[in-house]
Amino acid sequence: xxxxxxxxxxxxxxxxxxxxxxxxxxxxxxxxxxxxxxxxxxxxxxxxxxxxxxxxxxxxxxxxxxx
Numbered sequence: 001x002x003x004x005x006x007x008x009x010x011x012x013x014x015x016x017x018x019x020x021x022x023x024x025x026x027x028x029x030x031x032x033x034x035x036x037x038x039x040x041x042x043x044x045x046x047x048x049x050x051x052x053x054x055x056x057x058x059x060x061x062x063x064x065x066x067x
Contacts, residue, residue: 039049 035049035053036046039046042049044052
């Protein structure tokens with residue numbers, strides 16, 4: 001789990017290259033590797049896997065809204 005990093009004051013953005021930014025970039029890279037591995041495991045293309053995930057998310061949101 002990625003620990004939440006906030007700027008010292010709400011109006012200060014996280015500066016690219018700062019410690020907090022590197023953690024976010026590493027997390028994103030790890031998630032991309034994980035999603036690629038999931039697609040490979042099912043022998044799906046990355047596009048097929050992404051479409052499947054997006055459809056699942058859309059269906060989950062509809063159920064949550066009660067549609």
